[in-house]
Amino acid sequence: MAVQSLYRRYRPRRFDELKGQEHVVRALQNAVINHREGQAYLFSGPRGTGKTSTARILAKVLNCEEPENGEPCGICNSCGAIDSGNSYDVLELDAASNNGVENMRDLIERSSLGNPGRHRVFILDEVHMLSKPAEAALLKTLEEPPPHVVFVLATTDPQKVSETIRSRTQHLQFHLLPMHDLDEHVRWVIKDANLKVSEAAIAQVLTQGGGSARDTLSALELVAAGGGEADEQLSPDEFVEAIIDRDPGRALGATAAAIQRGADPRMLAEEIVRQLRECFLSLMAPDLVQLPEQRKTLVAEQARRMGASTVVRAIEVLGEILIEMRHAPDARLLIEVALVKLTSVNNANDNSSLIARIERLEAGITRDASAPMVRPAPINAATGKVQLGGKATVAVAAPSVGPLSDEQLVSQWSDVVSGFKALARAVFSAVSAVSCVDGVLTVSAPNDAHQRKAQEHVAAVEAQLSSITGRKITVAFNAPTARPSAAAPARAKAPVATDEQIAEAVFEDVDPSQLTSAPTTKSTTTTSVEDQLAKAFPGSKLVDKPKKK
Template sequence: MQHQSLYRRFRPQRFAEVVGQPHLVRALRNAVREDRVGHAYLLSGPRGTGKTSTARILAKALNCEALTDDGEPCGACDSCTAVAAGTSMDLIELDAASNNSVNHIRDMTEKAALVSSGRRKVYLLDEVHMLSAAASNALLKTLEEPPSHVVFILATTDPNKVLPTIRSRTQQYELSLVGADEMAPHVRAIAEAAGAPVEDAVVDYVTERGAGSVRDALSALDTVLAAGGIPDDRADVNALVQALARADLAATLIAVAEATAAGVDARDLAERTARRLRDMFLVGASVEPAELPQADIVSARELSDVMGRRRNVRALEALGSALAQMPQSADRRLTLETSLVGLLADEALGAGAPEAAPPASAPARGGTDGAAPPVGGPAAARAAMAATKAPPSLDAPR
């Protein structure tokens, strides 16, 4: 029998099973129970947070033949089982990333006018921000005068790219990354339901790898179960971060060389290192990321104390600069190494030259990390911080 991924096997089938989105669950459940469902919804948020799963549950509830008193689909009637199996004629899913032309949208709107077998016909448009301008305008016209029996659910990871006129005609809900306090119990429950109970160390590792994305966390759990234990895929980042914290140029280059020799892509290494540096920066500023397990918070605090805030920020700037250059680079490893060498060379120059005394009217600067100019500047630091919000994972449907 072919193995089915955990995120597909344990996809939420009821509103109560959606993790970490209480505001959305409460609103949709009340709308179903009170028969106040809108004609269009826009669900936005990071990947793997439950946008399409929630849309499918809503489609179930709208046509359920035995809806519960609290607005939950029964999960057992013909309509519910058809949605769960992907064979329902009342739920039409369209990937806007690959079906983004005006003809695709016109075809959809023409079919939407046809009467459905159930009470409501639901159209789910995933990654709706990928629609072409002409397709977006065609969709807008339909949203202005929607058929009474149709509900449109638009899902996107980038709502700012959706036409404002489309956004204004939808009920908008933003899904957020799931915190470690909710993710860890969920991971443990899924492992037990899969017949493979795991230790606390595995739960912490999977929670950290998920970085707030339920799907990414379950993909990481799949990897751990297949490998028979926690893979040693954090050693490369640990070695690089520790070398940067000590401003050790030789150790930094050795860490990059060993990671790439082991088959690690330089961009992946840079993104994961930036994510660790971001955690260190936040923890050093007395902000504990909700998606970070307690053990990782402790280690991030220790490394932050060694590295210092100034060097931490400059390292983020260097990685941000490298990540920005990599799409046009023929050698990603060289790009990463060049940025890190520039960072640590400036550190050495700053440490060797006396720091100019500040003007009498300005407060003296604290810290022991030198006074070299930042590498890449604030824009590069912002790029590195942004890269950490969408950690790499296996491509998968939502």
């Protein structure tokens, strides 16, 4: 004789034995206590959550000879007959195999007959499998059943049940069991059945059960039959770690090992997606993760290392291949290509992979504050065009070697000048540093006109030099020297800014604060255009344009 399965042996027989369905128990018990039981119920929810067991308990309490606080006594003849499955008060039908009109007509005829108990309970399992004509035939009796008849419809897919049937029933939704309730139930079953199961095996059983009590007890029975130790099966963590490490070889090796052990490619992809979903929930809503504490901590760490964008992209890619696997000649090839795509983001060009690469760059690269920055070109709001001097330029950073000494200020004068603003840089590029003593920097201009032009920018230059050296610097000018005599030692001739250098600097970056308005009063003497340009650009030369032939 076959041994009774654990999920049948430990099937709930009272409302207080149901796990994780307190809202359903409360509703049914109150209805029984107050004698307001409904004429039709619709139980929906995932498999293994207690829908059929609850329907049987409801049938027992409705026909129990001595019910107590909405609970069946469990010892009367009616309760015993229902537990043994030979009660005339309860009729169970599988709608998957009794889904025709003739079956519904037979059920309607039986409902009009009498029965020994107070109520005749009809339990229709998998009611969503009824055909449309069968649903239509059942509607009238479901709406106006005989006074002693109660219908209990059970389904795992309530959206497939027609709206006309759902509107005639009281819809109670069953939930997956919380992980802590399922863990307590499994340990109680192990103790009551005198089983020897390791902690690792219990964790494996809870993971495989996925919140379903029947699936969990079936997995527990299989583990107990195998010696109470966890099976040597490939964990989806191997695939998640391969995605994190960007290791295509590891992912392909794990796929080959799993398929060699008999795993179906589609089931393997679904298992990886379930693992990724737990990672996704761990990032977005940690309270929704239904895993043991140790497992929950591991998944949270994996999710943190992957990042939200990588997790979402992995779920999308694997979800797409699950659809393609229906018609693919080789499902293994699809999952291998998908895993290589997920572990080699640099070779993919889709939007999600590009976003993932950008996020990795943002997380791994910090910008050097001393590096040159390209300033955007300013736009004139009135015309929508780039303003004068508005081309994008590179801002040259000041030397980042710390405060400069007097000697370094003189020796690195050309580098210091390169950090000035545009006009000051153009003018002082022809000015040479002679010496720097006690905060007084002596400079020399090539001529009087250039010196007068440079003196207009002394305040800005002194402020810039003070920020570089960390102390107050005053700029002093030497008198422009004439041609060196033969007796005097020859000194290197200071470079003079050319017309092109000054013009380029002016148009490169014009600071509006440095511009001055032209005088509005008319002068008594007429000044030529050449004289005005010579005054604006000291040291410039007039080049005659060739006449057109």
